Amino acid sequence: MTAVVRQNWPQQDLIEDRDQSLDHFVSRDGEIFAGTHLIIDLWDATNLDSLERIEEAMRACVDECNATLLHIHLHHFTPNGGISGVAVLAESHISVHTWPEKNYAAFDVFMCGDSNPHRAVEILSRHFRPGRSEVIEERRGRIF
Secondary structure (H helix, E strand, O other), rough: OOOOOOOOOOOHHHHOOOOOOOOOOOEEOOEEEEEEEEEEEEEEEOOOOHHHHHHHHHHHHHHHHHOOEEEEEEEEEOOOEEEEEEEEEEOEEEEEEEEEHHHHEEEEEEEOOOOOOOOHHHHHHHHHHOOOOEEEEEOOOOOO
């Protein structure tokens, strides 16, 4: 298997404003862990078939969560209009899968370091106006 690297995609090692020697583990509430992983379910949501709205929401999450975007890839399915995609971050990722015919979206927001993934919950609610949302938080890579 051969990996292909496109020259026009930013690479983490080219991001000079970050200290590459840091492991970016988080120390909070007496725990040390790799990062916070939020599983976010949006029900009775709108705009779930709009590539533009999904990308806009992901970019807003990156900016407002204090993360570093490396690449966004979105795929639009037909005929139902669902979208699957990922925003690859220096701090980890944001992924999405939508089912517009069910007014449902599943987002994963995983970030390490100084980023604040909890801000993504409000941002996604603002963009997709769910009637109901559910959030599960997992601290990944706990050191015991």
